[in-house]
Amino acid sequence: MAAESPTAPDAQELLSGAALTSFRLNGRFLAVAEAMARPAGLTAARWQVLGAVLHEPLTVSGIARAMGMTRQAVQRTADLLVGQGLAEYRPNPAHSRAKLFAPTEEGLAAVRGIGPAHGEFAARLADAMGPEELARTVEAMRRLADAVESLEEPDAGQ
Template structure:
């Protein structure tokens, strides 16, 4: 294995931490969303379309996922009554995914659980350290998007 520079080692350590954090966040998200009949993936899709109906392709781009996986999630959500497919005024064939009242109720339930969880965990980390972590990860994401030549995705922050 080729030897890495100190900068490469540090960046690689960040990548590994983010991979581990992602797995734990998905596990925590599943626990937070289960009482509302959701999973992390379903919660994420509902969160995207909470801002308004969107095509599966647009949801996938926003989430940085494959369209096929989002299609499967949207279809499952529709089958369970959390979303519905509605006409897209901009495209005849590509329907938009829209929240139903049941989907909105489930999303609000998860958001309440998330708020309490985030407050508890956020309070356990020094504010300056947390802010620096956010800024560092954001900068790494921006550099990676540029390096990959991908269009920057919208992120709240």
Template sequence: MIEPRSEAGDVLTDVVMRTFRLYGGFLEAAEVMTKPVGLTAAWWQVLGAVLKEPLSVSGIAREMGLTRQSVQRIADLLVDKGLAEYLPNPAHRRAKLFQPTGAGHTAVESLREAQYAWANRITASVGAEELRGALDVMNRLVANLDADRG
């Protein structure tokens, strides 16, 4: 039996398509910002996930909706470059915690000015309240996706 169409389902399809376009634009902008400091968008993404607290590679992957294997490759590269390190994980003997080193924090911090300028340009016609509303909807959709996965 085919599920009936719904207006919300049709709009969600449009949201998904625009999200793909946004993601592509965000990645392109991130590559431009990170290149001068010797990072890539992917490296920034993984380092950014652990700026506040160390996480396991699996934890980073879950948080970002990526595969553990892709995060593992980037994490190992960042460790090799001296931008991050693995720490013992008291909760799990084999799944080490991952965190930026001082050099990793410095690299991410050096992006702040460019990132703030970019964010201000991109949000010039969108207010903070509108963005908070969009973020709320995105958070609810992520929760629904997670629940749908089982």
């Protein structure tokens, strides 16, 4: 194992750097998502919640877990989407009180309307970074998210 350089950042500096960079990146992603979603009549938050149920209906709690959001924030957004006619609550055979949330045809059409802008931005990002570097970055971000989540669990590290 190589000796640590005297100028190498310590774990606390690395954590701060990772957190600040992720906050900056989140802000940029939200700004880009808002610009893409606006012409389809959505906000970034509404797009995010609809996107979570494109393949299968989920409970509000299930969406919150999958997206790393609070249940209350997802509930507010889901209710707004239902009010717009872009989503609906369906009976849940597994739980009588926790309804399943699913997009309507109008909701699916709104998300499809974002597709061209999303594809164009994705292509520009891949060109800017290179597809292989972008793929490595995504994988590193997934590993970092998994590591942070594992450390948040009760009894982690004990």
